[in-house]
Amino acid sequence: MKFLPFILKHLRKNWIRTGSTVLAMSVCIFLFCTLQTVLAEINAMLESSGASRLVVRNSISLVFDLPLAYGARIQAIPGVKRVANTTWFGGSLPAKKEGKSEEGDDSTTDWSRFVPSMAVEAEPYFAMYPELDFKPEEWRGFLADLQGTVIGRKLANKYNWKIGDHFFLESFIPPYRKASGPFEFVVRGIFDADLNKYPGTDTNVMFFHYKYLYEGVGQNLNAGTYTVEVADPSQAAAISKAIDAQFENSDSQTLTETEKAFRAGFISMAGNLALLLNGIGLAVSFTILLVTANTMSMAVRERRTEIAVLKTLGFSSARVMGLIVAEALTLGLLGGAVGIGGSQLIMYLLTHTPGLSDMLLTIGLTSLTLPAGVAIMGFAVALFLGFAAGFVPAWGAYRARITDMLRTV
Amino acid sequence: MTMVDVRGVRKVYKRDTQEITVLDGIELQVPEGEFVALMGPSGSGKTTLLNLIAGIDRPTSGQVTVAGTDVGQLSESALATWRSQNVGFIFQFYNLIPVLTAVENVELPLLLTNLGRGQRRERALTALKVVGLADRAHHYPRQLSGGQEQRVAIARAFVGDPKVLVADEPTGDLDAKSAHEILELMETLNRDFKKTIVMVTHDPRAADRAHKQRHLEKGVLVDDAVKTGAY
Numbered sequence: 001m002k003f004l005p006f007i008l009k010h011l012r013k014n015w016i017r018t019g020s021t022v023l024a025m026s027v028c029i030f031l032f033c034t035l036q037t038v039l040a041e042i043n044a045m046l047e048s049s050g051a052s053r054l055v056v057r058n059s060i061s062l063v064f065d066l067p068l069a070y071g072a073r074i075q076a077i078p079g080v081k082r083v084a085n086t087t088w089f090g091g092s093l094p095a096k097k098e099g100k101s102e103e104g105d106d107s108t109t110d111w112s113r114f115v116p117s118m119a120v121e122a123e124p125y126f127a128m129y130p131e132l133d134f135k136p137e138e139w140r141g142f143l144a145d146l147q148g149t150v151i152g153r154k155l156a157n158k159y160n161w162k163i164g165d166h167f168f169l170e171s172f173i174p175p176y177r178k179a180s181g182p183f184e185f186v187v188r189g190i191f192d193a194d195l196n197k198y199p200g201t202d203t204n205v206m207f208f209h210y211k212y213l214y215e216g217v218g219q220n221l222n223a224g225t226y227t228v229e230v231a232d233p234s235q236a237a238a239i240s241k242a243i244d245a246q247f248e249n250s251d252s253q254t255l256t257e258t259e260k261a262f263r264a265g266f267i268s269m270a271g272n273l274a275l276l277l278n279g280i281g282l283a284v285s286f287t288i289l290l291v292t293a294n295t296m297s298m299a300v301r302e303r304r305t306e307i308a309v310l311k312t313l314g315f316s317s318a319r320v321m322g323l324i325v326a327e328a329l330t331l332g333l334l335g336g337a338v339g340i341g342g343s344q345l346i347m348y349l350l351t352h353t354p355g356l357s358d359m360l361l362t363i364g365l366t367s368l369t370l371p372a373g374v375a376i377m378g379f380a381v382a383l384f385l386g387f388a389a390g391f392v393p394a395w396g397a398y399r400a401r402i403t404d405m406l407r408t409v
Numbered sequence: 410m411t412m413v414d415v416r417g418v419r420k421v422y423k424r425d426t427q428e429i430t431v432l433d434g435i436e437l438q439v440p441e442g443e444f445v446a447l448m449g450p451s452g453s454g455k456t457t458l459l460n461l462i463a464g465i466d467r468p469t470s471g472q473v474t475v476a477g478t479d480v481g482q483l484s485e486s487a488l489a490t491w492r493s494q495n496v497g498f499i500f501q502f503y504n505l506i507p508v509l510t511a512v513e514n515v516e517l518p519l520l521l522t523n524l525g526r527g528q529r530r531e532r533a534l535t536a537l538k539v540v541g542l543a544d545r546a547h548h549y550p551r552q553l554s555g556g557q558e559q560r561v562a563i564a565r566a567f568v569g570d571p572k573v574l575v576a577d578e579p580t581g582d583l584d585a586k587s588a589h590e591i592l593e594l595m596e597t598l599n600r601d602f603k604k605t606i607v608m609v610t611h612d613p614r615a616a617d618r619a620h621k622q623r624h625l626e627k628g629v630l631v632d633d634a635v636k637t638g639a640y
Contacts, residue, residue, distance in 0.1 A: 002520055009508040309504045312465055313518045313565075314493020316486045402465040406500075 007327050014299070021295045022334045025382060028288040029339025033378040034346060035277040037370050045202070045263060051233040053128055054240055055086075055262035056226040059255040062088075065222035066252050071121075073246060074226055079239045081231045084125035085210050087176075087224035089117040091169030093159075094182050113354065115155065115169060116205040119213040120227075126207075128229040131198035138163065138189030146212045148188035152203030154367075156190045163187055178216050204367070228256070285381065292389035296328050300393035307397050308405035317398045324394035325387060332386020336379045343378070344370050411474075412573055412605040413439035413462055418471030420457055420628075431457045433628045435471070441572075444599040444606045446619035453625040455609040456577055462607055463575045464492045476572045493521045497566030497604075499576035503558040505550040511561045512537060512546040518569045536564035540594060556587025563594055567604065574598065576608040580615050592618045 011018045056074060058064035068085070075083045093113040122143060126132060134142075134150065141163075142148040151161060161167065170182035185208060193201035214221050230239050240256035247254045300307070310320055347368040350356050415437040422429045432454045439445050447455045460466035461473050464480040473480050476495045483491055492498075505514045515533040524532070537543050540560040550558055559579060566574055576595065580588035596618055598604045608619060616622050624631045 002526070005513075006509070006520075009513075013508040305504060306506055309500070309506070310517075311489065312463070312492065312498045314489050314491075314521050314569075316489040318486065319489075403460055 003323060003326070007323060007330055010299075010303075010327060011330060017295060017299075018331065021292055021331050022338060024288050024291050025332060025335025025385060026338035026342060028284050028385065029336050029378045029382050030342040030346070031284050031339075032281050032381055033340055033343035033370055033374055035281050036374045036377070037343070037347065037368055039277055040371055040374060041368060051258070051260075052081075052230050052236070053259040054228040054230060054236060054243070054256050055259055056228060056243055056254050056256045057224075057262070059244070059253040062225070064252070065224055066226065066254065067222055070247065070252075070254070071223065071226060074228060074243055077239065077242050077246060079230050079232065079235050079242075080228055082124040082128055082229040084121040084128065084227045085119075085223040086121075086125060086227045087119040087210060087213065087221075088173075089119050089169070089176055089208075089213065090172050091115050091117040091183070092172065094168050094170060116202075117149075117169060118205065118207050119210040119224075120207050121210050122207070124229075125227060128227060131193050131201045132191045133193060134189050134191050142188035145186060145188055146209055146215075147184060147186050149185040149206050149208040150189035150191055151187060151206040153190060153192050154202075154204040155206055156187070158204070161187050161190075163190065175221065176213060176217060178218075183212070183216055227259075285385065289385050289388055292328070292331060292385055293392060295331075296324070296390050297393045299327070300324060300397055304400070304405045307400065308402045311402045311405075321394040321398040324397055325390045328390020328394070329383055329386040331389075332382040332384075333379075335386070336382025339382065340370070340375050340378050410441045411438050412441040412443070412476060413437065413607060414472075414474040415458070415462070416472045416474075418458075418461060418468045418473060420454070420461065420466075421469045431628050432461075432468075435628075435630055437623065437630065439605060439607060441605055442599070442603050443621060444596070444619045445608070446616035446622045447607065447609045447625060448611070448613075448616050448622055449625035451611075454628040455625050458625065459575050459577055459607060459609050462573070463496050463498050464488050465498075490521075493518060493569060495572050497569065497571040497574045499559070499563055499566045499574065499579045501578040501581040503550070503555070503562040503582075505558055505561055505565075507550050510547045510549055511542060511553065511564075514550070514561055515564045515568050517565060522569070532568055533564075536568040537561070539567075539597075540564045554587070555583050556590055559583060559587070559591050560594060563591070563598070567598060567602065572605060574604050574606045576606065578609055578611065580610065580612060588612070588615065 056066065056070070058066055065087075071083050071085055074080060091114075093115060120126075126134075126139075138150070142150050155161070159167070165187045166184060167187075168182035168184050171177055185206075191203065193203050195201060210223075228239075228243070230236050236258055240258075243256040244254050307320055310323075311317065315323075347370055351368050415435050418432055418435040419430065420432040422431055435458060437458070447458060449455050457466065461468055461480075462475060464473075464475065464483075467481055478491060478495070480488060480491065505511075506517065509517070512530065512533045515536050516529050519529040519532060522529075534543060534546060537546050540563055542557060542560055542564070545553060545557060545561075550561070553561065559582075563579075566576075574595075579595070580591050583591060592615055595606060595608070599606050606619075608615070610616050
């Protein structure tokens with residue numbers, strides 16, 4: 001500790017160089033932490049997918065729907081336990097008009113207040129999701145009310161919704177909009193999830209009756225997707241093939257995949273995304289390593305006489321080497337702290353800024369929290385970069401002879 | 410007691426395949442408390458001999474014993490520890506650490522001791538008082554004149570109470586007045602603090618302050634010009 005002021009004074013001496021190196025390193029750690037957090041969130045989301053659930057969609061694109069008649073035909077395929085029409089509604093809350101205190105038919109839509117919302121066939125759908133936990137009386141109330149909706153705890157907390165509250169939603173998808181204005185919903189249930197048992201379960205979502213949507217738009221509507229539960233998860237691949245074969249010669253061919261694969265596809269091929277994000281992180285880290293190593297080499301080169309003086313005064317080569325490595329580690333420590341702080345800040349802004357948080361919701365990311373493991377790893381990377389950058393010049397100082405260093409001024 | 414005992418020392422540098430003999434068969438004994446000046450033309454091996462005495466270089470052959478220790482037998486780390494306890498080095502160009510204040514520079518060798526922070530600072534301030542720079546303790550080297558910088562460097566050299574002070578042309582970069590002050594100071598350290606001093610110099614006036622002058626030419630000690638009346 002008695003050498004710390006000595007190290008800090010050297011870092012302060014060339015504060016522009018120190019500052020820019022710390023900044024460069026912090027950018028690296030910032031990217032590392034942020035990208036790893038995004039990946040962790042995506043993985044958690046994918047891990048929450050059930051192994052026994054399949055999603056059937058139009059083989060051309062998610063944008064195209066599927067005939068309602070497909071539901072019964074899928075149900076008839078051997079091995080299929082349940083089928084539920086599952087249609088992504090994509091609603092947003094209406095904005096209050098100036099001078100009006102109530103939301104309603106005459107309000108405009110505030111697209112930044114996006115609510116992840118799904119129209120489903122309630123009974124088969126929720127039977128497939130034991131992780132969603134309802135109070136029995138709320139469940140009964142939801143089934144009895146066509147306008148009823150069940151909302152996840154996170155969403156309820158976000159808008160401070162309680163049982164019995166009314167609100168309006170309008171979809172950004174034209175076929176799901178009605179001429180008379182937004183759909184009105186009544187909160188009939190708030191569900192929770194046991195995150196210890198089912199990690200990654202999303203409670204920032206609402207569900208309502210598909211029938212309400214169907215009738216609201218004049219009974220002129222197909223199914224967005226079908227969620228299918230299979231009796232034996234080991235047969236999922238065979239059943240997926242059987243479902244797609246069933247509709248092979250129809251106008252709307254299907255693509256059936258596991259819920260995990262479907263979600264991965266939904267968030268832009270998460271497998272490749274992981275590779276891309278890790279690749280970016282690695283490339284940036286390597287670049288920063290070179291920058292920091294260069295900075296440290298320059299710093300040591302400039303101080304050859306000083307190192308010789310320290311050795312002459314009785315500082316051992318190992319101690320001199322330790323001082324240089326400690327200086328580089330301090331750069332790493334500062335860079336790590338700034339990078340992790342910056343990552344925390346950007347995540348807070350992303351999840352608390354209207355518009356940005358809704359943009360994340362559209363790709364299925366309901367939260368972004370820097371996990372402690374990622375923060376520790378970020379610090380470890382910062383310290384490693386510091387050590388790696390400082391080691392070579394420190395080794396040079398260790399090996400250099402006093403008389404040689406005194407000769408080169 | 411002989412403080413510095415150099416026996417049959419030879420120092421050869423290799424440059425590519427060529428061998429350059431810098432010192433050849435040096436015999437030098439410096440009794441405790443003596444002030445010796447090493448003189449000679451450039452390239453005669455003065456600084457090399459000083460470096461061997463200070464333990465920052467090793468002889469090719471022969472023996473260098475300082476304060477009773479054969480420095481050639483010590484490992485690198487043991488030699489570093491030995492230097493911190495036995496030798497104070499004064500450079501021609503002062504070589505103060507620019508980011509440290511005068512008192513911090515003087516305190517630097519004490520970081521290698523077990524002294525507490527307060528004790529280190531107290532000793533460093535005392536050393537600065539001895540060299541007459543107590544009022545400049547918190548100035549940085551760039552805020553000091555050359556003579557003042559050298560006085561701080563001298564304070565740094567003796568703050569650890571070493572047995573031997575070695576000085577490599579301590580007045581070589583100074584004007585006549587500052588050089589005079591530095592030599593006065595070195596005489597004081599020798600006379601009042603009983604420090605054994607070995608000083609390399611080109612300057613005959615500086616050499617005149619020493620008790621004994623030794624002349625090197627082409628790596629060989631050529632005479633024994635003992636100054637009369639110096640004691």
